[in-house]
Amino acid sequence: MKKYPSIDLGRCNECMGCVEVAPSVFRYNASNGFMEVVELEEYPLEDVEEAIKNCPEDCISWEG
Secondary structure (H helix, E strand, O other): OOOEEEEOOOOOOOOOHHHHHOOOOEEEEOOOOEEEEOOOOOOOHHHHHHHHHHOOOOOEEEEO
16 A cells, blocks of 8 residues: 655644655645645655654654
């Protein structure tokens, strides 16, 4: 089963830290005002782990 990162939008404060750490994985969608996970075939493990580790709201996790 494929693992993918997930953001708990209810906890996210849109600090943009995940975008700074892993811009190929996370982005801010200005049209809806939420953070998003970019759809990729495979996610860079180290980048996502760094985003998880540095998220101040602890709202990023692996799913799947």
